[in-house]
Amino acid sequence: MLWLKRLRLRIRSIVQRSALERDLDQELQFHMAEQKAEFLGQGLTDSEAELAMRRSFGNAGVVAEQCRDQRRSRWFEDLAGDTRFACRTLLRAPGFTWAAVATLAIGIGANLAFFSAAYGVLFRPLPYTEPDRLVELDLGFGGVGPTTALREMSGLVDYAGYLANVEATAQLGGEAVRLRTASVTWNLATVLGVAPSMGRWFDASEESAGRHRAVVVSHRMWQERLRGDPGVLGRQILLNEEPFEVVGVMPPGFAFPAAATEAWTPIRIDPSSRGYMWGDLNLWPIGRLRKGATLSAGQAELRPIVDRIRPMFPWRMPDAWGTSSSLVLHSQALVKDSRAKLLALAAASLLLLVIACGNVANLLLTRWVRRDREFAVREALGAGRGRLLRQVITENAILAALGGAVGVTVAGVLLSVLPVFLGEVPRLHELAVGPDAALLAIATMLITFLILSVAPILRSKLRRGQLVSGGRNTSLRRTNRIALALASLQLALATSLLIGAGLMGRTLWQLANVNSGIQASRVVTGTVSVGPSRCATADRCWAFLQDLNATLGSVPGVRGVNWSNGIPLVKQTSAMSVDVQDHPKEPGAPAFVLWHSTTTPGYFGALGIPLRAGRLFSDADTSTSLPVAIISESTAKRFWPKESPIGKTIRPVSGKVGRTVVGVVADVAHYSLDGFPSWIDGVQYVPFEQAPPRSAKTVQLSVFIEGAAIQNAEFHSAIRKRFPDVVVSGLRSIGEVRDASVSNRRSTAWLLSLLAGLGLLLGVVGVYGVLTQRAIQRTREMGIRIALGAAAGEIASIVLREALLVGVVGSFIGVLVALGLSRFLRALLFGIAENDPVSYLIGPGILVATALLAAGVPAYRASQVDPVQTLRSE
Amino acid sequence: MIVDNHSVARSSDLIQGTLDLLILKTISLEPVHGWAIAKRIQQASNDVLLVQQGSLYPALHRLEQQGWIQSETRETALGRVAKFYSLTRHGRKQLTKELEQWERLSTAIGLVVNPV
Numbered sequence: 001m002l003w004l005k006r007l008r009l010r011i012r013s014i015v016q017r018s019a020l021e022r023d024l025d026q027e028l029q030f031h032m033a034e035q036k037a038e039f040l041g042q043g044l045t046d047s048e049a050e051l052a053m054r055r056s057f058g059n060a061g062v063v064a065e066q067c068r069d070q071r072r073s074r075w076f077e078d079l080a081g082d083t084r085f086a087c088r089t090l091l092r093a094p095g096f097t098w099a100a101v102a103t104l105a106i107g108i109g110a111n112l113a114f115f116s117a118a119y120g121v122l123f124r125p126l127p128y129t130e131p132d133r134l135v136e137l138d139l140g141f142g143g144v145g146p147t148t149a150l151r152e153m154s155g156l157v158d159y160a161g162y163l164a165n166v167e168a169t170a171q172l173g174g175e176a177v178r179l180r181t182a183s184v185t186w187n188l189a190t191v192l193g194v195a196p197s198m199g200r201w202f203d204a205s206e207e208s209a210g211r212h213r214a215v216v217v218s219h220r221m222w223q224e225r226l227r228g229d230p231g232v233l234g235r236q237i238l239l240n241e242e243p244f245e246v247v248g249v250m251p252p253g254f255a256f257p258a259a260a261t262e263a264w265t266p267i268r269i270d271p272s273s274r275g276y277m278w279g280d281l282n283l284w285p286i287g288r289l290r291k292g293a294t295l296s297a298g299q300a301e302l303r304p305i306v307d308r309i310r311p312m313f314p315w316r317m318p319d320a321w322g323t324s325s326s327l328v329l330h331s332q333a334l335v336k337d338s339r340a341k342l343l344a345l346a347a348a349s350l351l352l353l354v355i356a357c358g359n360v361a362n363l364l365l366t367r368w369v370r371r372d373r374e375f376a377v378r379e380a381l382g383a384g385r386g387r388l389l390r391q392v393i394t395e396n397a398i399l400a401a402l403g404g405a406v407g408v409t410v411a412g413v414l415l416s417v418l419p420v421f422l423g424e425v426p427r428l429h430e431l432a433v434g435p436d437a438a439l440l441a442i443a444t445m446l447i448t449f450l451i452l453s454v455a456p457i458l459r460s461k462l463r464r465g466q467l468v469s470g471g472r473n474t475s476l477r478r479t480n481r482i483a484l485a486l487a488s489l490q491l492a493l494a495t496s497l498l499i500g501a502g503l504m505g506r507t508l509w510q511l512a513n514v515n516s517g518i519q520a521s522r523v524v525t526g527t528v529s530v531g532p533s534r535c536a537t538a539d540r541c542w543a544f545l546q547d548l549n550a551t552l553g554s555v556p557g558v559r560g561v562n563w564s565n566g567i568p569l570v571k572q573t574s575a576m577s578v579d580v581q582d583h584p585k586e587p588g589a590p591a592f593v594l595w596h597s598t599t600t601p602g603y604f605g606a607l608g609i610p611l612r613a614g615r616l617f618s619d620a621d622t623s624t625s626l627p628v629a630i631i632s633e634s635t636a637k638r639f640w641p642k643e644s645p646i647g648k649t650i651r652p653v654s655g656k657v658g659r660t661v662v663g664v665v666a667d668v669a670h671y672s673l674d675g676f677p678s679w680i681d682g683v684q685y686v687p688f689e690q691a692p693p694r695s696a697k698t699v700q701l702s703v704f705i706e707g708a709a710i711q712n713a714e715f716h717s718a719i720r721k722r723f724p725d726v727v728v729s730g731l732r733s734i735g736e737v738r739d740a741s742v743s744n745r746r747s748t749a750w751l752l753s754l755l756a757g758l759g760l761l762l763g764v765v766g767v768y769g770v771l772t773q774r775a776i777q778r779t780r781e782m783g784i785r786i787a788l789g790a791a792a793g794e795i796a797s798i799v800l801r802e803a804l805l806v807g808v809v810g811s812f813i814g815v816l817v818a819l820g821l822s823r824f825l826r827a828l829l830f831g832i833a834e835n836d837p838v839s840y841l842i843g844p845g846i847l848v849a850t851a852l853l854a855a856g857v858p859a860y861r862a863s864q865v866d867p868v869q870t871l872r873s874e
Numbered sequence: 875m876i877v878d879n880h881s882v883a884r885s886s887d888l889i890q891g892t893l894d895l896l897i898l899k900t901i902s903l904e905p906v907h908g909w910a911i912a913k914r915i916q917q918a919s920n921d922v923l924l925v926q927q928g929s930l931y932p933a934l935h936r937l938e939q940q941g942w943i944q945s946e947t948r949e950t951a952l953g954r955v956a957k958f959y960s961l962t963r964h965g966r967k968q969l970t971k972e973l974e975q976w977e978r979l980s981t982a983i984g985l986v987v988n989p990v
Contacts, residue, residue: 002941023945027931030909030957067931070935070938
């Protein structure tokens with residue numbers, strides 16, 4: 001272990017430096033003494049011997065220095081010296097140090113926060129066994145029948161099914177609470193590779209009806225709702241009026257399909273009920289590639305399976321059913337909607353970091369110009385250029401480390417508030433400052449350090465071979481060029497950020513101007529969950545609704561209560577495959593798919609949806625009268641462009657009886673402000689009473705309450721008094737629904753604007769600094785110009801022209817950078833292209849204007865130079 | 875103050891690398907201090923090889939840092955405190971290696987200078 005021994009020796013030479021010094025001194029002294037003794041022995045007198053010894057030994061200092069060199073710890077001693085020196089230098093200029101550290105901290109902090117968020121959400125492996133083998137279907141199909149068939153037929157993938165966001169009403173301690181649960185196939189835990197921390201997961205028999213009354217609860221539900229009861233296993237809880245036995249508790253980190261999921265129940269699989277199996281219950285598949293299977297093999301297997309499942313439906317499915325599905329990694333599908341946002345913000349924060357570094361680099365440059373004399377003296381005394389450079393770089397390293405340390409604190413604060421601003425992003429709850437963050441912090445500091453060091457290295461190259469006189473100095477011009485280049489770079493990146501923020505701002509503006517088709521201000525909407533006993537038959541359900549209407553209507557201030565099967569703009573699909581009169585299908589052609597809304601008669605009036613032709617629903621449209629439908633304006637145009645749609649029929653493919661169109665209403669953005677999914681061909685409304693929800697399960701209805709300034713609590717208490725088993729959730733105004741539907745973009749816009757604002761601020765401060773510095777250096781020149789008759793305006797324009805040049809060059813580069821980066825934003829934009837000319841004009845416009853504004857002060861000062869004074873002062 | 879010391883040249887009349895061999899050989903029998911090493915090399919070579927302090931001590935320190943020799947401070951026969959150097963286990967191996975190399979080199983030089 002020679003290297004180990006050597007390492008020990010090196011460490012000793014660093015740690016026991018003084019002992020080694022003493023030894024060395026002693027050793028050389030001993031040698032000299034022996035030498036002197038020898039000379040004495042040759043008969044010389046004491047002083048002669050001393051002289052001869054000194055002569056023969058030579059310079060003891062040099063010998064000692066050479067011995068020290070052999071210790072190979074020189075670099076360390078130099079480093080220690082450099083560090084001490086740099087610290088002293090930085091302490092001597094506290095203003096500069098504070099400014100630099102604060103600037104870097106902002107850059108590093110923002111960068112760390114957004115990169116950890118992006119990494120944590122997009123790239124960190126999911127907390128399952130071999131997460132890179134988990135797959136799901138993109139543009140997939142769901143359903144109890146299809147998913148269980150897929151599970152049986154696949155030879156390469158183990159599929160499980162899950163029904164996410166099942167709201168269940170639980171009776172806990174005498175009070176009804178809403179639980180976010182998931183219904184899952186029994187093999188979900190095997191597929192994900194997880195196990196309960198207490199108790200057991202489901203077994204295969206629990207999928208069959210009658211044996212399905214088992215529930216596994218989340219760690220949080222166990223802790224909060226069940227008060228951490230150690231005897232929770234075996235306890236019965238009432239879910240939707242049915243007793244379920246708690247059989248297991250999941251470990252704390254388990255968050256499938258969503259972080260808010262509190263309990264899992266086995267999905268009931270009942271092959272005898274065709275409507276249930278092949279109906280609209282969206283049991284989504286998730287799978288694990290079997291050993292040796294690849295994603296592409298799983299994909300290849302999928303198509304034939306889909307072709308075998310399609311004919312299994314009790315009614316004819318369009319040939320296109322399931323053909324657009326593709327197998328994708330679960331880890332990618334999960335974060336599909338957040339990818340654009342997080343990457344855009346990470347890229348923006350990186351730009352901000354570079355701007356911050358540019359700013360500090362310029363500050364440093366200014367300082368070095370002032371220290372040129374000091375460097376010249378040192379160089380004259382024999383310090384090598386490399387050695388001087390190393391010292392300067394040590395200073396940068398210390399600044400980067402200090403900035404990084406403060407930056408980590410900034411990042412910690414940012415990370416704790418980020419989930420609030422980022423809106424709905426999966427896996428945000430997992431975000432924490434962990435070992436990855438430490439690595440990231442070190443990487444960021446290194447990047448900072450490297451960027452800061454480019455300028456001094458460049459400058460040192462430029463200075464090579466020049467006589468540094470310490471007086472007026474020829475390297476100033478070149479230094480200025482670096483400074484101006486750095487300023488342009490900062491402005492360029494600030495421009496890119498401004499353009500990004502502009503694109504998002506324009507998107508928000510476009511979205512705000514989209515007509516959703518709903519003109520209602522005083523409507524509150526929410527979800528009412530009704531237990532299975534209330535809606536077992538259509539008549540009972542309808543009667544119960546009347547009762548609910550009366551209860552809600554009795555709250556003071558309520559003017560009307562209406563019902564529907566969904567809330568607009570929340571991206572929840574409700575669709576029906578239909579045959580349309582006058583549009584016969586070729587055999588095998590896919591059926592038309594219409595958006596399907598069930599509404600009570602007052603719905604249109606309450607939401608301000610105007611009637612275009614025919615009539616609205618009335619109380620006369622009952623379950624026994626003629627089945628009717630209302631279609632939207634664009635649906636009417638699509639199917640009957642030349643004639644009136646009134647009186648035409650639309651028939652569900654799974655039904656026999658057609659509905660007669662009785663009215664046409666204006667278009668409404670039911671799905672989202674972006675429009676409907678591409679596979680939706682039109683919109684139909686159906687009277688609520690003719691299509692009441694019928695289910696053996698809990699039913700969810702959307703309520704629309706007209707009325708002014710009513711506290712939500714009043715509705716809750718009114719319902720609780722009359723129907724303790726009914727839960728009303730998510731009450732909010734229609735305006736809030738609309739706001740929430742653009743929250744993803746709004747949060748991106750705000751965060752990008754914040755970064756852009758910081759970038760602009762730093763960039764402009766940087767430009768101001770550089771120009772001021774330039775103006776001070778050129779005071780004499782200005783004095784001469786004024787003395788020769790230049791007007792104040794001309795002098796000012798010299799400075800302003802420089803600012804304009806820097807601004808225009810910066811804007812130009814910034815536009816190029818933005819063109820390259822804006823594809824990150826593509827998925828988030830609405831109503832504008834990613835090269836939207838308005839944003840690309842506004843961004844640089846703001847920038848150039850601000851740069852000119854920043855140049856105003858130095859320009860004014862330059863124009864006020866007193867020529868007599870400046871010329872005398874030389 | 876910073877002084878650049880990296881370019882100071884080391885001069886030696888000895889063939890590059892032979893000083894190490896001489897030192898290792900000299901201390902292979904018993905621990906010896908610096909002054910004695912110089913003296914012994916001088917005596918053994920009939921006053922031909924004079925090792926300068928300027929090369930001896932840096933060489934000793936280098937060999938020590940390589941882990942081939944180790945030092946120990948103790949008193950000489952005359953009661954003076956001196957630093958005694960001795961070979962380590964690795965040093966002994968290194969000495970054999972250097973001796974072999976030297977044999978090869980001197981034979982080779984002999985062949986060139988004195989062709990048979």
